[in-house]
Amino acid sequence: MGIRVVARVRPQQSHELGKDVIVSTASNADSEQPTLVKIPNPKNESEDFTFQFSSVYDQSATQQQIFDNEVSPTIKHLFNGFDVTIFAYGSTGTGKTHTMRGGKTLAERGAIPRLLSGIYRKARKIAKDSDGQTTVEITLSYYEIYNDKVFDLFEAPEKRTLAGLPLRDNGSKTVVVGLTERPCESLKEFETLYDQANINRSTSATKLNAASSRSHAILGIKIAVTTGDETRTSTTSAIDLAGSEDNRRTQNGKERMVESASINKSLFTLAKCVEAISQKDARIPYRESKMTRILSLGQNNGLTVMILNLAPIRSFHLDTLSSLNFANRTKRIEVREIENEPVFKQCPRGLPTVSGSNIQRQPLRPLASTVHNASAMHASNRTLKQGDKHTKAFSVYSDKVRHSNMGSRPIQGEPLRRSSPLKRPLPADPFTSSNSRPPKRGSPYMLTAKSQLGMSKAAIEDIIERKITDILAARALDQPSIAPQSKISEEVQKRLDMLEKKIDGHEDGREQGLTFLLMAKQHAVRGEDASALRMYSLAQDFFPDNKKLDLKIEKLREKILEKKDGRQKEVQPQLAKPLEIEPSKNKNRANQDDDDYQDEAIRDENYESERDSRYKVKIKKQRCRLIRRPSVEPGNEDVQTPRTQQLLNIINTRDISQIRLLRGIGAKKAEAIIEALCPGEEDEDELGPVSNLRQLGQLRGVGAKTVENMRFGLQATVSE
Numbered sequence: 037m038g039i040r041v042v043a044r045v046r047p048q049q050s051h052e053l054g055k056d057v058i059v060s061t062a063s064n065a066d067s068e069q070p071t072l073v074k075i076p077n078p079k080n081e082s083e084d085f086t087f088q089f090s091s092v093y094d095q096s097a098t099q100q101q102i103f104d105n106e107v108s109p110t111i112k113h114l115f116n117g118f119d120v121t122i123f124a125y126g127s128t129g130t131g132k133t134h135t136m137r138g139g140k141t142l143a144e145r146g147a148i149p150r151l152l153s154g155i156y157r158k159a160r161k162i163a164k165d166s167d168g169q170t171t172v173e174i175t176l177s178y179y180e181i182y183n184d185k186v187f188d189l190f191e192a193p194e195k196r197t198l199a200g201l202p203l204r205d206n207g208s209k210t211v212v213v214g215l216t217e218r219p220c221e222s223l224k225e226f227e228t229l230y231d232q233a234n235i236n237r238s239t240s241a242t243k244l245n246a247a248s249s250r251s252h253a254i255l256g257i258k259i260a261v262t263t264g265d266e267t268r269t270s271t272t273s274a275i276d277l278a279g280s281e282d283n284r285r286t287q288n289g290k291e292r293m294v295e296s297a298s299i300n301k302s303l304f305t306l307a308k309c310v311e312a313i314s315q316k317d318a319r320i321p322y323r324e325s326k327m328t329r330i331l332s333l334g335q336n337n338g339l340t341v342m343i344l345n346l347a348p349i350r351s352f353h354l355d356t357l358s359s360l361n362f363a364n365r366t367k368r369i370e371v372r373e374i375e376n377e378p379v380f381k382q383c384p385r386g387l388p389t390v391s392g393s394n395i396q397r398q399p400l401r402p403l404a405s406t407v408h409n410a411s412a413m414h415a416s417n418r419t420l421k422q423g424d425k426h427t428k429a430f431s432v433y434s435d436k437v438r439h440s441n442m443g444s445r446p447i448q449g450e451p452l453r454r455s456s457p458l459k460r461p462l463p464a465d466p467f468t469s470s471n472s473r474p475p476k477r478g479s480p481y482m483l484t485a486k487s488q489l490g491m492s493k494a495a496i497e498d499i500i501e502r503k504i505t506d507i508l509a510a511r512a513l514d515q516p517s518i519a520p521q522s523k524i525s526e527e528v529q530k531r532l533d534m535l536e537k538k539i540d541g542h543e544d545g546r547e548q549g550l551t552f553l554l555m556a557k558q559h560a561v562r563g564e565d566a567s568a569l570r571m572y573s574l575a576q577d578f579f580p581d582n583k584k585l586d587l588k589i590e591k592l593r594e595k596i597l598e599k600k601d602g603r604q605k606e607v608q609p610q611l612a613k614p615l616e617i618e619p620s621k622n623k624n625r626a627n628q629d630d631d632d633y634q635d636e637a638i639r640d641e642n643y644e645s646e647r648d649s650r651y652k653v654k655i656k657k658q659r660c661r662l663i664r665r666p667s668v669e670p671g672n673e674d675v676q677t678p679r680t681q682q683l684l685n686i687i688n689t690r691d692i693s694q695i696r697l698l699r700g701i702g703a704k705k706a707e708a709i710i711e712a713l714c715p716g717e718e719d720e721d722e723l724g725p726v727s728n729l730r731q732l733g734q735l736r737g738v739g740a741k742t743v744e745n746m747r748f749g750l751q752a753t754v755s756e
């Protein structure tokens with residue numbers, strides 16, 4: 037079954053009235069319901085890009101319509117034992133929260149409260165029709181992923197721990213350890229709980245949205261349908277993702293920037309997962325962010341509906357195009373539908389272990405080119421007309437080439453394929469018959485020493501990460517580790533220890549470096565070379581010996597210079613991969629912006645990133661070459677330049693808020709520095725003031741590279 041992707045274009049807001057509307061919807065010649073979204077090619081406004089989805093809703097669509105067409109049909113599947121995932125995707129301010137949560141009036145209520153209302157109604161009907169023989173229990177969980185940490189929204193924020201709740205793989209699902217599960221008996225009770233929990237959600241005003249969600253929020257609605265001794269449970273996950281943000285437009289301050297980087301990073305990982313699935317890669321990078329791990333797009337064996345939220349106006353042009361491209365790839369993912377197995381009261385079973393034999397993740401495959409993704413649940417009434425040709429499942433095409441494509445429209449879905457015994461990879465009793473199933477190939481816990489030797493670095497990393505997560509989760513549960521130690525070789529164990537140390541808070545600035553790389557990629561994808569160069573340069577601080585990165589910077593620099601000199605031919609934009617974009621002499625706003633950046637980049641001065649004044653990159657005028665920083669080498673460290681002095685003064689304030697402002701220092705590292713300077717009672721005596729760079733570099737969790745970073749992040753007051 038494919039992921040059903042539908043698009044919703046929100047109305048203009050009052051302050052947007054009169055602005056240029058560039059997104060339109062249309063229907064295919066033979067369908068009443070619009071299925072196409074059109075948006076101009078930013079390089080050539082006379083040409084439109086057209087994207088096709090299962091359904092498309094224009095500005096006039098009501099909450100009721102969205103619910104009736106897209107959400108309500110999932111209820112019967114939930115009650116039939118399938119898990120359901122419904123998630124809203126789109127850049128900031130496009131209406132995700134409005135779609136999922138909505139407003140307070142009856143008409144404005146969003147998909148979630150309507151869904152709960154539908155579930156309670158169905159539960160009552162089942163109980164009534166069975167004369168009370170069948171009962172339905174509804175349990176809720178609600179949590180957010182904020183800055184890549186999981187927090188329980190049913191708990192007061194004061195109760196949060198710094199690290200948040202750990203995740204754990206449980207069979208085919210990723211579960212949050214220690215999450216509150218609230219039985220909820222009525223819609224009224226739900227409304228009270230939900231409203232209260234939403235107060236706990238991280239929301240802030242940004243320039244683009246007065247009430248911007250700064251986290252991904254996941255509401256789990258678990259139903260347990262019991263008849264006699266048999267109970268079948270299934271869950272709907274209703275997810276309001278945080279929106280991606282172009283921080284050149286947000287004018288975000290520091291805190292918002294950190295949130296934004298985390299949001300963008302997780303969304304970028306999501307895009308990478310989707311790309312990897314469609315490329316049939318063996319490794320899908322789910323584990324690179326908590327959101328992708330939980331969402332497990334394409335791995336959760338049920339129904340998935342993605343609601344793509346779009347803003348209609350020009351200022352969102354590139355964001356809209358990027359969202360459309362993402363959605364276009366997402367709809368190609370196919371997952372096998374698997375019904376949850378009933379559990380019988382008489383046969384108590386232990387918790388499933390995370391052993392290889394229990395792993396039930398499904399093989400992923402992109403949709404075959406002859407099968408359309410449109411959701412099965414909506415397609416049962418549709419049949420393929422004679423003469424209709426199967427075509428590439430998800431083509432994006434411009435109006436120019438439309439005629440040839442329109443004749444071979446994709447088929448609008450397939451009839452629902454109910455789970456058949458053949459399709460079920462699970463044995464009748466997944467717990468008791470696990471031994472009869474051969475272990476999954478490559479399963480981390482079933483590896484022999486021999487197979488470990490032949491493994492790639494990435495595969496080993498993956499195993500290590502899984503094991504650490506399990507250990508941490510087991511710790512959090514106060515249980516012994518569930519991974520069989522004997523199966524892990526010495527070398528793997530060593531790396532495990534190293535990684536565990538990292539997780540315990542001794543991480544270097546790699547994560548921050550990766551964030552810069554992510555941002556650089558995002559800019560590069562938009563064709564904003566100068567901004568990309570700036571971000572790559574910032575990343576270079578964290579990966580100083582990375583030849584590939586150096587080369588990338590060098591090439592980008594040359595490209596910018598060539599472009600500037602008018603020597604380079606038009607650069608092929610990479611915005612919409614599957615599209616041929618014609619060169620255009622008309623500059624759009626984004627290109628203009630980028631040119632402004634390029635002008636700025638070759639000025640002979642330090643320039644400040646618009647994101648954060650902490651980060652500065654020097655670019656020399658003539659050769660536009662990055663200045664390489666001298667390292668803190670032996671003999672160099674006692675040189676007390678004004679900048680060094682300034683750094684030491686900041687460190688010696690022992691004020692975490694000041695230390696956090698230093699380049700390359702995140703909250704964790706700042707805490708580590710303070711801890712090293714002022715150890716706890718049981719540790720050794722407090723250190724005196726740090727008097728040179730060597731001492732500073734020797735502090736626990738610091739190191740020469742960090743010192744270098746902090747030092748050069750400060751503006752030199754006197755030339756050094």
Ligand SMILES: Nc1ncnc2c1ncn2[C@@H]1O[C@H](COP(=O)(O)OP(=O)(O)OP(=O)(O)O)[C@@H](O)[C@H]1O
Pocket residue numbers: 045046047049126127128129130131132133134135245247248249250277278279280345
């Ligand atoms: N379909 C709609 N009808 C009326 N108003 C809408 C609609 N969609 C969005 N809005 C309004 O647009 C604004 C932004 O919407 P919303 O906060 O839902 O965006 P978002 O995508 O969740 O943003 P973020 O990612 O920043 O949280 C809100 O004021 C909301 O009320």
